[in-house]
Amino acid sequence: MEQGRREGADAGPTVGQLGETRLIGRFAPLLRPGPAEPASPYELLGPGDDCAVVAAPDGRFVISTDTQVQGQDFELHWPSGAESTGFDTGHKCATQNLADAAAMGAVPSSLVVSLALPPATPVRWVEDFARGLRAGVLACGATSCGIVGGDLSASREISVTATVTGDLQGRRPVRRNGAEPGDLVVLAGTVGRAAAGLDLLLSTDYVPGRDAVLDELAGCQLRPVSPVGLGPALARAGATAMIDVSDGLLRDLTRMAEASGIDVALDPQALAELAKPLAAAGRLLVRDPLYWVLNGGEDHGLLSTVPSHVQLPEGVRPLGSVLASPPGQEGAQAGPLGGSDREPAPDRIRIGTTPVHELPARVRGRGWDHFESQEGF
Numbered sequence: 001m002e003q004g005r006r007e008g009a010d011a012g013p014t015v016g017q018l019g020e021t022r023l024i025g026r027f028a029p030l031l032r033p034g035p036a037e038p039a040s041p042y043e044l045l046g047p048g049d050d051c052a053v054v055a056a057p058d059g060r061f062v063i064s065t066d067t068q069v070q071g072q073d074f075e076l077h078w079p080s081g082a083e084s085t086g087f088d089t090g091h092k093c094a095t096q097n098l099a100d101a102a103a104m105g106a107v108p109s110s111l112v113v114s115l116a117l118p119p120a121t122p123v124r125w126v127e128d129f130a131r132g133l134r135a136g137v138l139a140c141g142a143t144s145c146g147i148v149g150g151d152l153s154a155s156r157e158i159s160v161t162a163t164v165t166g167d168l169q170g171r172r173p174v175r176r177n178g179a180e181p182g183d184l185v186v187l188a189g190t191v192g193r194a195a196a197g198l199d200l201l202l203s204t205d206y207v208p209g210r211d212a213v214l215d216e217l218a219g220c221q222l223r224p225v226s227p228v229g230l231g232p233a234l235a236r237a238g239a240t241a242m243i244d245v246s247d248g249l250l251r252d253l254t255r256m257a258e259a260s261g262i263d264v265a266l267d268p269q270a271l272a273e274l275a276k277p278l279a280a281a282g283r284l285l286v287r288d289p290l291y292w293v294l295n296g297g298e299d300h301g302l303l304s305t306v307p308s309h310v311q312l313p314e315g316v317r318p319l320g321s322v323l324a325s326p327p328g329q330e331g332a333q334a335g336p337l338g339g340s341d342r343e344p345a346p347d348r349i350r351i352g353t354t355p356v357h358e359l360p361a362r363v364r365g366r367g368w369d370h371f372e373s374q375e376g377f
Contacts, residue, residue: 015126016119020152026123030130031147037138040146042109042167052148054110054165061109062166062173064100068093070158078201080218082208086125088222089160090132091139095224096246097164098140099300102231103244105174106166108145111137113162116155129160132223140228171235179241179260179305181324188230188302188316190220191249192274192289195296196281197221205284213280226300233313234304242304248297248365250349250356256303257348266320268352288362295365 015023028047033039045053054061068074068089076084093113101108113133117126137145145164197217200206206214226244234242241260245252257264271293278289305322312318325348349356356364 011122011124013123014119015117015121015123018123023123023126023152027126027130027152030127031134033134033146038143040109040144040148042144042165043146043148045148046146047149052110052112054146054148055167056109056165057167058170060168062101062104062106062168063163064097065161065163066093066096066100067159067161068096069160075201076158079204080201080206080208081204082201082206082218082222084222085132086128086130087132087135089158090129090134091136091223092132093129093160093162094133094136094142095140095226095300096244096298097162098137098142098145098228099226099231099244099246099302101164101166102226102228103174103242103302104166104168105171105231105235105239105242106168107232108137108142108164108228109167110146110148110165111162112148113150113160114153115150116153116157116159118156118158119154121158136223136225139223139225142228169232171232174231174235174239174242174304175259176241176243176256177259177261179256179262179322180307181262181322182308183240183305183322184308184310184312184318185253185264185266185320185322186234186304186306186312186316187245187274187319188234188304188313189225189227190274190299191245191301192278192293192296192299193217193220194224194298194300195221195248195292196278196289198296198298199285199287199292200281203285211280213277214284217278217281220299224298224300227302227315230313230315231302234302234306234316237306237310237313239304239306242302245297245299245301245303248295249303250294250365252297253303254348256305260305260322261325263323263325263347264320264349265323265353266349266351267318270317270319271351288360290363291365294359294363 042055098108198221200218243252243256274293275289282289
């Protein structure tokens, strides 16, 4: 894993010393496409006015927002000795937002980003954040997405909020509630690697720079890459439901199953293949790699259901199949922010013939929830 810039005594001026106007002057140009990069076709007016102007060619756009807070969603200094740089934080910010648009079957068209920073934050960290944000957009293949504006504020800890818009290109949005019995369950991208990387970063048994395989997993946590182009590709192929796997494979798949009123059988062999790249981390941390596959989510892969006759786009793998739910087991109604007022049914998902709640304790988990027994990391 490429190591980011470490801040030390030579970190240079802080944002408090530079001030907002000069900071924007250093920060904003780094968000623009480089000479060899394409300009966004959606950006009609970028930073510099009170609002940006973004094209919505078919009269609609999808929109989503995400927040990262230092100490809750990321750390600057990890128990392993690794450090999260501004580049890492910007890269992750781009990925998690772009994946949300892609999960609706949309092409990301714009990002706006708000940064709240302690006055002692080095200006270099903010510049690296801007570079990482731009690099994340490119790494995810979202070359038509412009970074069109944002805001700066002071805070006691670093907080990053970004909003993404996306173009449906005349298609219907792919929601979570359209899966049908007989559909295939498929995954674009990976799952489990970022979760393994997180546990490595949190462990003093992991020494950054000593093992390239482990460093790559840590990099999946610090700088995840979502297969953003496969969201629209799955939509064009006839996807019936889709969700960004941000909180854990089982947790997010259960959300889809609840919304659609269906059950799912996952293929144990497909899950075992996803676990293979995690074996070295499992040996070091004495953990079953399948735990990370089932409960990890920050790779931001795209979980979808498609009719069984569909030819899958390259980069999409089958994970299982959709089953009819027993009579009377209706789907949950989503609330205004996408949540439900009841606990997910534990029997919606099974691995082969084994219901999830009957899996061995070593692979059971609950996925990620900001308010569920969380005290930072």
